[in-house]
Amino acid sequence: MSDAPTLYLGLISGTSADGIDAALVSFEGDQPHLLAAQTYPWPAALREQILAVAQGEAAIDLDAFGRLDIALGDRFAEAALSLLGQSGTPAAAVRAIGSHGQTVRHRPTGEHAFTLQLGDPATIAERCGIDVVADFRRADLAAGGQGAPLLPAVHAMLLAHPGHARVVLNLGGIANITVLGAGGDVIGFDTGPANGLLDAWCLRHRGEAFDRDGRFAASGRVDDTLLDALLADPYFALSPPKSTGREHFHLDWLAAHPRVATLEPADVQATLLELSARSVAEAIARHAPNAREVLACGGGVHNGVLMRRLASLLAPCTLASTSAFGVDPDFLEASAFAWLARQRLLGLPGNLPAVTGARGPRLLGAIHPAPR
DSSP states (O other): OOOSSOEEEEEEEOTTOOEEEEEEEEEETTEEEEEEEEEEEOOHHHHHHHHHHHTTOSOOOHHHHHHHHHHHHHHHHHHHHHHHHHHTOOGGGEEEEEEEEEEEEEEOSSTTOEEEEESOHHHHHHHHTSOEEEOOSHHHHHTTSOOOOOOHHHHHHHHOBTTBOEEEEEESSEEEEEEEOTTSOEEEEEEEESSHHHHHHHHHHHSOSSOGGGHHHHTSOOOHHHHHHHHTSGGGGOOSSOOOOTTTSSHHHHHTSGGGGGSOHHHHHHHHHHHHHHHHHHHHHHHOTTOOEEEEESGGGGOHHHHHHHHHHHTTSEEEEGGGGTOOTTTHHHHHHHHHHHHHHTTOOOOOHHHHOOSSOOOOOEEEOOOO
């Protein structure tokens, strides 16, 4: 199956809201190939507003909510246009943009389950002059699924090894795993926090958006009492399909444990890193006991302390970055939304019901045509 032109552009700002990842992708058959990529940081004031809304820290009226949606759409459009300019790619050469947007709330369970991403796609289409596919998660939720994670289909396409069990670990604000079974079966789910709590605590106590190479955590000591209390959260014991986000794992959730107030900030940071590592390792041991390789992607691969701790907990299973297998760990997620846009335009499903729990395969995303 082929379509022309073969270029797509993927955009996403993840749970940590540290910036917009933009990826320009070409397709040979169904395989995505990364041509150019860049991360565009959010302006500090806008990031603060995103985080306040996502964590429920700030009440926001409908007028302010609408303005935020358009402001984010403008920034997504600027990221796309900047990448096109840097790569020397004319807009006319790009078939479509797949924009995930910025998740500000994800409630996949309950009577009226919903998920909400901001970054007005019509604004992106208008400014870039390129068709935009967006709102990828709601069709899966409407079919009874979690709407997340959506990357396992791409993980399987790029990283599965027939007859060989592997796990792909995405270390974003939230950690999720894709279990690639030796027989071709695929499951995936969010394990809990990865970088999100670490980033938030570091920003509060160091004024830095993230804990560079885990140095803040390395300066403290794990508090076992706090760690046990955090690991007792019911989410960790849930069976998949399951997904979560900043609306669950945030600093108010952390502060609900009185022990936090008695500890040095560095010790809390060390404990949060151990929480991320332990919850991931326990999920893999429970759901992928036969895996012998874990391939990591996402911003957490640059946290040396976290990666070393994970490697220790996962042994004898090996841990490596997806870069060792020819897949850029920083832009795999943005590339996946380029692929999802292509799936939508080809009339092909984008979800894996075995992962999300949906009643069946679904077309994902709404199409926002560019002006003609």
